[in-house]
Amino acid sequence: xxxxxxxxxxxxxxxxxxxxxxxxxxxxxxxxxxxxxxxxxxxxxxxxxxxxxxxxxxxxxxxxxxxxxxxxxxxxxxxxxxxxxxxxxxxxxxxxxxxxxxxxxxxxxxxxxxxxxxxxxxxxxxxxxxxxxxxxxxxxxxxxxxxxxxxxxxxxxxxxxxxxxxxxxxxxxxxxxxxxxxxxxxxxxxxxxxxxxxxxxxxxxxxxxxxxxxxxxxxxxxxxxxxxxxxxxxxxxxxxxxxxxxxxxxxxxxxxxxxxxxxxxxxxxxxxxxxxxxxxxxxxxxxxxxxxxxxxxxxxxxxxxxxxxxxxxxxxxxxxxxxxxxxxxxxxxxxxxxxxxxxxxxxxxxxxxxxxxxxxxxxxxxxxxxxxxxxxxxxxxxxxxxxxxxxxxxxxxxxxxxxxxxxxxxxxxxxxxxxxxxxxxxxxxxxxxxxxxxxxxxxxxxxxxxxxxxxxxxxxxxxxxxxxxxxxxxxxxxxxxxxxxxxxxxxxxxxxxxxxxxxxxxxxxxxxxxxxxxxxxxxxxxxxxxxxxxxxxxxxxxxxxxxxxxxxxxxxxxxxxxxxxxxxxxxxxxxxxxxxxxxxxxxxxxx
Numbered sequence: 001x002x003x004x005x006x007x008x009x010x011x012x013x014x015x016x017x018x019x020x021x022x023x024x025x026x027x028x029x030x031x032x033x034x035x036x037x038x039x040x041x042x043x044x045x046x047x048x049x050x051x052x053x054x055x056x057x058x059x060x061x062x063x064x065x066x067x068x069x070x071x072x073x074x075x076x077x078x079x080x081x082x083x084x085x086x087x088x089x090x091x092x093x094x095x096x097x098x099x100x101x102x103x104x105x106x107x108x109x110x111x112x113x114x115x116x117x118x119x120x121x122x123x124x125x126x127x128x129x130x131x132x133x134x135x136x137x138x139x140x141x142x143x144x145x146x147x148x149x150x151x152x153x154x155x156x157x158x159x160x161x162x163x164x165x166x167x168x169x170x171x172x173x174x175x176x177x178x179x180x181x182x183x184x185x186x187x188x189x190x191x192x193x194x195x196x197x198x199x200x201x202x203x204x205x206x207x208x209x210x211x212x213x214x215x216x217x218x219x220x221x222x223x224x225x226x227x228x229x230x231x232x233x234x235x236x237x238x239x240x241x242x243x244x245x246x247x248x249x250x251x252x253x254x255x256x257x258x259x260x261x262x263x264x265x266x267x268x269x270x271x272x273x274x275x276x277x278x279x280x281x282x283x284x285x286x287x288x289x290x291x292x293x294x295x296x297x298x299x300x301x302x303x304x305x306x307x308x309x310x311x312x313x314x315x316x317x318x319x320x321x322x323x324x325x326x327x328x329x330x331x332x333x334x335x336x337x338x339x340x341x342x343x344x345x346x347x348x349x350x351x352x353x354x355x356x357x358x359x360x361x362x363x364x365x366x367x368x369x370x371x372x373x374x375x376x377x378x379x380x381x382x383x384x385x386x387x388x389x390x391x392x393x394x395x396x397x398x399x400x401x402x403x404x405x406x407x408x409x410x411x412x413x414x415x416x417x418x419x420x421x422x423x424x425x426x427x428x429x430x431x432x433x434x435x436x437x438x439x440x441x442x443x444x445x446x447x448x449x450x451x452x453x454x455x456x457x458x459x460x461x462x463x464x465x466x467x468x469x470x471x472x473x474x475x476x477x478x479x480x481x482x483x484x485x486x487x488x489x490x491x492x493x494x495x496x497x498x499x500x501x502x503x504x505x506x507x508x509x510x511x512x513x514x515x516x517x518x519x520x521x522x523x524x525x526x527x528x529x530x531x532x533x534x535x536x537x538x539x540x541x542x543x544x545x546x547x548x549x550x551x552x553x554x555x556x557x558x559x560x561x562x563x564x565x566x567x568x569x570x571x572x573x574x575x576x577x578x579x580x581x582x583x584x585x586x587x588x589x590x591x
Contacts, residue, residue: 005310005317012094013137019090020142026083027146028153031295033076087138094137099130102319110326111391112351120206124199125319129312132195136309143302147295154292161285165271169264169289179252180303183245190242191311197235199315204231242308264289326390328410335413338498339402340367340529342388347397349387356395357383359552367498370530372540372560374573375549381533384549385501388531389418401499419497419528421521423504425484427476432461433468435476435487439495448494455490455520457483482517489520500530546570 013020103126114122158166208215208224215224268282342365350356357380365371373381386392387399390406399406406414419439427435436448436457443451452458452468460483464470476484492500502521518539525532534540541560548556548563548570556568563570 005314006306008317009094009136009310009313010141012097013090013141015097016090016093019086019093020137020145023083023086023090023138023142024145024149026079026086027142028149030076030079030083031146031150033072033079087142090142091134091137095130095134098133098316099126102126102130102316105320105322108327109322109324111386112325113322118203118207120203121199122319123206124202125315128198128202129195129315132312133309133316136306136313140302140306140309143298144306147298147302151292151295154288154295158285158288158292161288165264165267165285168267169261169292171263175256179256180249183249184303184307187242187245187249188307188311190238190245191308192314193238194235194242195312195315197231197238201228201231201235204228261286261289261293326393326411329407332408332410333404335401335404335409335417338417340498341365341402342499342529342531343398343400344384344387345398345400347387347399348395349383349392350395351383351392357552358387361397361554363547363554363557365529365531367529368527369545370525370532370543372532372534372543372546373549374534374540374546374570376573378551379549380552381549382503385503385531385533388499388501389415389420416495417497418499418501419492419495419524420501420503421485421488421492421524425476425481425488427472427479427484427487429472429474431466431469431471432457432464432487435472436468436490436494439491443494451490451493454493454523455486456516457486457490459516460486485517486520489517489524493524498528500525500528502530502532502534504533548573 106122106126155166155170158169205228208228215221264286268285272282344361344363347358347361348356349358361384363371373384375381383392387394388401388406390399390411393407401409401414428438433448436452437443440447448468449458452461461467461470472478476487479487502525521539522542530543532539532543540546543560545557545559546563547554548568550569556563556570564574565571
């Protein structure tokens with residue numbers, strides 16, 4: 001699992017191999033230049049202290065050594081800058097690519113997937129988990145490559161310098177491997193648990209803040225504070241568990257890093273006591289041994305850090321590995337021209353296996369016809385219309401548009417010819433103009449304004465100080481319900497769809513707003529194949545015929561006048577909502 005995720009991550013790094021190679025090279029050079037300090041100290045000891053040179057010669061050697069050391073330190077400054085810059089740039093570009101792929105993939109996953117996951121949870125993975133993985137390349141891959149090269153080079157040099165002392169000083173290195181081999185899986189699991197708790201906390205915060213009006217309406221602020229406290233406490237406990245593992249590893253690494261040089265001092269001191277000429281070599285060896293244990297320590301720390309970062313990357317790749325159940329089939333064709341004939345042929349569908357919502361639904365709608373879909377709550381009305389743009393795929397039977405099975409045409413070409421106006425109008429936190437243009441960004445200003453006029457948007461926009469550039473807030477919070485609906489209708493006008501779906505588009509509106517919306521909808525419906533889910537009798541009687549659903553079955557279909565004059569479920573539904581007298585009054589006015 002570790003190698004699979006790690007190598008998969010490296011494939012994202014591959015396009016930036018030049019940046020990575022440059023960072024590794026600068027890192028090796030940076031630490032190589034740092035070796036000038038112990039080398040110069042050894043030379044000073046050998047030539048200026050222990051040597052038999054004259055005082056002027058010793059001073060000359062000292063100044064030469066200090067000059068070379070100063071040059072090395074000056075060069076090290078820009079090298080350090082480029083090592084950090086190149087590593088950070090490569091890391092940021094890698095995360096950029098992964099985040100784009102994840103967002104692109106999530107956008108294309110079906111509604112079934114999004115219905116199963118909190119928006120806050122997905123946001124936590126796209127933003128939070130990838131932020132957590134930010135250092136995996138710079139502090140992980142690049143540091144591992146840099147320290148590995150430097151460690152091997154230093155070890156080889158020390159073996160040539162004094163193989164006996166080198167062999168003794170290297171004995172602690174395998175201990176690092178044993179400790180981290182045992183501790184890394186635990187650290188990986190602890191990091192995964194921390195990320196999961198963070199995801200749940202983000203999901204809950206997003207959900208509750210999105211419903212803040214309901215929280216305030218029921219005075220649930222204190223209860224939500226308690227819930228958040230418990231959620232944050234679980235996150236805190238997981239975080240502390242990871243912290244304990246991390247500090248345990250750090251403490252062990254500190255001990256091993258200190259114990260190795262102690263052995264060198266003991267053995268080297270013994271050699272120096274018997275041979276004072278060995279002192280410069282001991283100083284040089286000790287200076288280099290510090291640069292041997294430093295990358296070893298960093299490699300050990302990188303191993304722990306990589307486990308934590310990979311835990312976050314695992315969760316991101318889990319999303320990328322989800323296959324959408326709604327995608328273009330091999331050989332799917334573009335739906336170029338569309339007349340609007342819609343046929344349901346013995347359709348069966350449900351959201352969960354073994355729990356059908358729609359059963360054996362069959363009907364046909366001719367181009368330009370408007371059809372009302374009625375039934376009690378839970379009858380399957382919204383589910384039925386969601387099959388037309390292929391938000392879900394049928395279990396059995398077919399949904400055909402102009403004779404084409406919707407599964408055999410490309411999803412983009414299908415949905416680009418279907419317009420939807422829903423009860424819960426979805427708007428974005430931009431301007432009025434941007435929201436109208438959302439379905440057709442390339443439309444001209446004249447086309448946008450024409451759509452706005454046809455939807456009666458211009459009637460309230462003219463009173464706004466910034467007109468069409470007025471910002472409407474998240475989900476259009478600054479607009480009334482009727483104004484939101486008019487924006488949604490204007491968006492549909494601009495798309496000019498051949499098939500139109502209206503899902504209770506006039507519910508929850510006052511009489512004046514309803515009259516304005518109804519007028520706009522009649523204009524929008526003209527000449528288009530329209531599916532209307534409505535509880536308003538005035539909307540239903542304008543349709544060519546009615547489909548009556550009951551517990552997922554299509555039990556009746558026909559014109560309003562015919563169904564309302566018989567002992568039918570449709571008549572009973574109308575009487576329940578409108579009353580017997582009002583229903584008869586409406587029906588008697590029909591031609």
